[in-house]
Amino acid sequence: MDERYKRALETVAKINGPGSDRIAEALDEIAPDFHRLVMSFAYGDLNSRPQLDLKSREIANIAALTAMGNARPQLEAHIIGGLNIGLAREEIVEIIMQMAAYAGIPAALNGLMAARKAFQTFDAKAR
Amino acid sequence: MDERYKRALETVAKINGPGSDRIAEALDEIAPDFHRLVMSFAYGDLNSRPQLDLKSREIANIAALTAMGNARPQLEAHIIGGLNIGLAREEIVEIIMQMAAYAGIPAALNGLMAARKAFQTFDAKAR
Amino acid sequence: MDERYKRALETVAKINGPGSDRIAEALDEIAPDFHRLVMSFAYGDLNSRPQLDLKSREIANIAALTAMGNARPQLEAHIIGGLNIGLAREEIVEIIMQMAAYAGIPAALNGLMAARKAFQTFDAKAR
Amino acid sequence: MDERYKRALETVAKINGPGSDRIAEALDEIAPDFHRLVMSFAYGDLNSRPQLDLKSREIANIAALTAMGNARPQLEAHIIGGLNIGLAREEIVEIIMQMAAYAGIPAALNGLMAARKAFQTFDAKAR
Amino acid sequence: MDERYKRALETVAKINGPGSDRIAEALDEIAPDFHRLVMSFAYGDLNSRPQLDLKSREIANIAALTAMGNARPQLEAHIIGGLNIGLAREEIVEIIMQMAAYAGIPAALNGLMAARKAFQTFDAKAR
Amino acid sequence: MDERYKRALETVAKINGPGSDRIAEALDEIAPDFHRLVMSFAYGDLNSRPQLDLKSREIANIAALTAMGNARPQLEAHIIGGLNIGLAREEIVEIIMQMAAYAGIPAALNGLMAARKAFQTFDAKAR
Numbered sequence A, B, C, D, E, F: 001m002d003e004r005y006k007r008a009l010e011t012v013a014k015i016n017g018p019g020s021d022r023i024a025e026a027l028d029e030i031a032p033d034f035h036r037l038v039m040s041f042a043y044g045d046l047n048s049r050p051q052l053d054l055k056s057r058e059i060a061n062i063a064a065l066t067a068m069g070n071a072r073p074q075l076e077a078h079i080i081g082g083l084n085i086g087l088a089r090e091e092i093v094e095i096i097m098q099m100a101a102y103a104g105i106p107a108a109l110n111g112l113m114a115a116r117k118a119f120q121t122f123d124a125k126a127r
Helices: A003-016 A022-030 A034-047 A054-068 A072-084 A089-103 A105-126 B003-016 B022-030 B034-047 B054-068 B072-085 B089-103 B105-126 C003-016 C022-030 C034-047 C054-068 C072-084 C089-103 C105-126 D003-016 D022-030 D034-047 D054-068 D072-084 D089-103 D105-126 E003-016 E022-030 E034-047 E054-068 E072-084 E089-103 E105-126 F003-016 F022-030 F034-047 F054-068 F072-084 F089-103 F105-126
Strands: none
Touching: A003 A034, A003 A054, A003 A072, A022 A034, A022 E105, A034 B089, A034 E089, A034 E105, A034 F034, A054 A072, A054 A089, A054 A105, A054 B054, A054 B089, A072 A089, A072 A105, A072 E105, A089 A105, A089 B034, A089 B054, A089 C034, A089 D105, A105 C022, A105 C034, A105 C072, A105 D089, B003 B034, B003 B054, B003 B072, B022 B034, B022 D105, B034 C034, B034 D089, B034 D105, B054 B072, B054 B089, B054 B105, B072 B089, B072 B105, B072 D105, B089 B105, B089 E105, B089 F034, B105 E089, B105 F022, B105 F034, B105 F072, C003 C034, C003 C054, C003 C072, C022 C034, C034 D089, C054 C072, C054 C089, C054 C105, C054 D054, C054 D089, C072 C089, C072 C105, C089 C105, C089 D034, C089 D054, C089 E034, C089 F105, C105 E022, C105 E034, C105 E072, C105 F089, D003 D034, D003 D054, D003 D072, D022 D034, D022 F105, D034 E034, D034 F089, D034 F105, D054 D072, D054 D089, D054 D105, D072 D089, D072 D105, D072 F105, D089 D105, E003 E034, E003 E054, E003 E072, E022 E034, E034 F089, E054 E072, E054 E089, E054 E105, E054 F054, E054 F089, E072 E089, E072 E105, E089 E105, E089 F034, E089 F054, F003 F034, F003 F054, F003 F072, F022 F034, F054 F072, F054 F089, F054 F105, F072 F089, F072 F105, F089 F105
């Protein structure tokens, strides 16, 4: 296993905990190389860099995905990742609320609905 | 002066320092109420809430504006705001770089060009 | 109750009729302040201004939400709002059709599907 | 000359007045058919339909182009078109301001800067 | 039947095969003219032009719809169209994967999920 | 030099010819690692894969960047890359024209303006 992918898996483990392989499985069928390529880039090359802590990185990711408004599954995943890495629910809600000023109220509203769903998923796993 | 606007001006002062009134002046000509309305919302209602520190808020704002890719003047302003509030240049660069994974490499590249420009503006003011 | 929120509720009542509190309830759980903040801004500060009639404002809102293409629930809500405020179905359909030229045919097609759904919701309520 | 293009030119004349051929000339060099194809679609097929008046159509166009935030030259052209078709400056400003709620404050701010520029172009032509 | 619409139907037949009239039916209810107008433009005016082969056009369409990320039904339809016109599944997957670099990993991931669904629809029809 | 970066440089050389290092230099000042990271991903991991030829990849890239409409410098670069890899000007123009149907006429118009500029840059270099 090469360095980047190893580093990616370590970073992903901090964010997601074990067992978030459902997307990897779905991709396996049609694009078997894709998961490794993008994990290596997103987590091996970028999110794992020491110049910025993971908490700040998840703030950035949640903000951007809320603002873009066309990546609901990834937004939910990063909200759960934010909880895993130590962001408080209240902080996540603030980040998303704030996007109302920069990307419009619908983007923030839909982001909050994603947060509500992600918090429920997180709680269901915790049980 | 109402509470929200006062709170907005206080928050803006922390982020921008004095004297960022050029946009306000340009707006005055055609939309004299707009500046106050949106400042009150963005800074009086949202950015000033105590549930999240200003540093985290600027991380979110820089990430979102980079990802959206259609708000260059606002991105530069928030990069300068980030420096004023205590983000290191290296941290700002990391936030923008990371957007390559979420919003594509062109968005990150253009964001870095905005940062380069904003850093120069910041340095010119500091002199 | 402060002025802005009062004005917001009055404007919302004209557009939505009574009883569109389902979103407010969903938000209450995780972001209890958000509904009031954004209603005060969108309806108290902006949509209620006398410089432009509500009909024209709903035309603008429907056009923008269709063009952005990532805010389906809000688009449906504003289509129903448009009907409440006196836009004809035919006019709403024209606004959305026209977006094909400015935001592409998929945006217009998906907007028309939202209109079809919103018209059905409106008819179901009317019964 | 076919029906659609004739209808397009008539509608364009109402909106733009004579002489907005600079884009057509620039296109001629590399895509000589494009101007006619898209004019026929946007103005012959859509904007000229009798089901909605041109004023309402320009409200929709200005709102959408402001919200999308990546079509500055077209936004300026439609603001001038709006003035030609009888929208007041104040109304145009309201439409754009309102986009702050739906597409974010930066989109509205940049839209207002486009309006300021378009009003100047309009005044320069009028002299 | 006019020339453009005839040409549109011929081009659509090459891409979609017979029987993709479900959207047309849904539109009929509320916007009976729309289907013909946009088919004539997209397929009669543009996709049928001899300067570029249909295979290249479907590559462009799949790439753009993946990158935009807000037109899932149209993306699935064009993936099936790509298969009908002779693109290999592997090629379609590559186009979508590549969008990770230009529009971000979430856009590519969601595009691959659309491809997976479209391939299943295609196989179900083939049976 | 690792495998990916070597593969990236080889692929970039096919597309850009020698000497497109101006962006790399601008980045060097503030984000010295970024150029290599993203080149390795975009060209080492994705564009160089044998499953799809470079011509098809450039069609996809030009289409996507036109449709997104917020990455003008990258669009111009990929239009020049398309010429280098063997796309005819007429084909590039067709790809961009076609985006009018999928992303709206303004996106296509602005894309054609980028093509006009890129063709001029290409011709100036050729002299």
